[in-house]
Amino acid sequence: MPRIVADIGNSRLKWALLDEHGASGPSVSLPLDDPKVWGVVLDGWLRPATGPATWAVSSVNPPLAARLGAFLADRGVAEVRWFLTAAEVPVAKDVEGAETGGADRALAVLAASRLLGPGRPILVVSCGTAITIERITPGGVWQGGAIAMGMGLCARALHHFTAQLPLVDPGRCAPSWGRSTVPSLEAGVFWGSVGAVRELLARQAVDLGAAPLVVWTGGDAFRLAPAVEGPAARVIPDLVLQGLVHAAFPSEP
Structure with a gap:
């Protein structure tokens, strides 16, 4: 039976098909507003398969979640497990308002904790529409973190809310x-983001008891991580999708 994980963000929709061992394959980024393209990708995945697909979906975008839900219903998909808030993600938490917090943040924490294991504090930097930095204690407890403006959002805000x-x-x-103007903007957007992340990492590392492991993910991670940490920065693509695998299919490795 095919299994598919999907991450609905504010600027991207990502899917991945699990292999026979339960590991997610390479992800595909899909347009937010083109169900015809969704159908082409899904048909290609399901053509050699037998039986209905099982889905696990994370969303921070309610309108698009409703649209994907309708698409899956039209396709006859009956089994969809939704992760719409952090409270629904099976990860140890010491946070407030998990019932309204983003599922994507908690899923990235879950995946990082499983990949790196306990014993060292972890900071997870997700570089998307927003830049988030999540704190994980050596015992694997998510304590929350910081939310800042992502590079793309910063650039769009400067463009849309100014005249020139x-x-x-x-x-x-x-x-x-x-x-x-252009290189001045590029300098401010990029190095301003680098400086913000560097400062937040330094401040969060102070009281963690040991030097944290830092994990990067998200669309801008490959740009920001080397500028902050150098070429040894640990970038793990699709951390949220990996968290979905652990959350929705816990019997899998």
Whole structure:
């Protein structure tokens, strides 16, 4: 029976098909508003399979969750396990408001804890629409963290809420300053994000009792992680999808 995990974010929809051993395969990023493309991908996955697919879905985007739910219902999918809040994720927590917190944050914590194991504190940096940094104690307890503006959101805000600033998409080679508007924006967006993450990591590491392991994930992780930690930064793509596997299919490795 095919098993599929899906992560619905604010700017991306990601799916992964589990293999016969229960591990998620490479993910695909899909458009948020094109069910026809969803159908093409799903048909390609299910063509060699037998039996109905089982889904596990995480969402921080209620309108898109409703649309995906309708799509799956039209496809005759009867078994969907939804993770819509942090409270629904089976991870040890010492946080407030888990019933309204993002499931994606808790799922990333769950995956990092399973991958790295107990004994060392962990900080999980997720670089998407928002940048989040999650604290995990040496005993594997999630204590919450910090939420900051992601690079793309920062760039769009500067573009949309000013009269003349253009939209930029800075990369790892962004200058530290500029003689004109575009490089000046690239410097501010990229290195401002690097500085914010570096400061938050340093502040959260102070009272963890030992040097934390830092794990990076999310669409901008490959840009930000080397700038903050250097080439040895540990980037794990699709950490939320891996957390979904652990949460929805706990009998699997």
